[in-house]
Amino acid sequence: AQTVTQSQPEMSVQEAETVTLSCTYDTSESDYYLFWYKQPPSRQMILVIRQEAYKQQNATENRFSVNFQKAAKSFSLKISDSQLGDAAMYFCAYRSPQGGSEKLVFGKGTKLTVNP
Amino acid sequence: EAQVTQNPRYLITVTGKKLTVTCSQNMNHEYMSWYRQDPGLGLRQIYYSMNVEVTDKGDVPEGYKVSRKEKRNFPLILESPSPNQTSLYFCASSSFRNTEAFFGQGTRLTVV
DSSP: OOEOOOOOOOOOOTTTTOOOOOOOESOSSSSSSEEEEOOOEEEEOOOEEEEEETTOOEETTEEEEEEEEEETTTTEEEEEEEEEOOOEEEEEEEEEEEOOOOEEEEEOOOOEEEOO | OOOOEEESSSEOTTTTEEEEEEEESOOOOOEEEEEEEEETTEEEEEEEEETTTTTEEEETHHHHHHHHOOOOOOOEEEEEOOOGEEEEEEEEOOOOTOOOEEEOOOEEEEEO
């Protein structure tokens, strides 16, 4: 079974600075999808960024980018120019290829605090 | 607007009193799932459905039931709730054409 590990229960960053959240996963599959979700105090689950394992290029979405290291099974999220609105819980998630399990496997989350 | 709608948002109930949390999506998605979120544990899948009348257990199915009679709806049923089912619940849907899962707003359930 796949597992996802987020080793940092809490992180903090100064506004306008850069922070990196760590995520590692374990799988025997060669094709899969990885995600970072943001959960602000409103509790809504918001997709931040998505990475297909077959793509070597790291995904980017504005100030958010990932460092995907397939061999190391590592999928870290970098937030540049941090803003107060980035404060939230961040969850790393794994999904098997389409046609396989419908399940998203989540890490336990990292609580990010942004200091003004 | 594409969305997943859960109701109610908040619910306090007593042990043993049957309850249903509704979930509806308007995106014609094939896949729907229920997750529970507990502090320090992340989100864990309870049940999922790959299409109408097709459901299967996730990681933590004990004490829950689901049904998928229509493509858009996927209710979660707790026939005899217990305090250990106090949690934050999320419904999610996705299409087999796209890997992104869309989540509902969450339901905060307290069983006393």
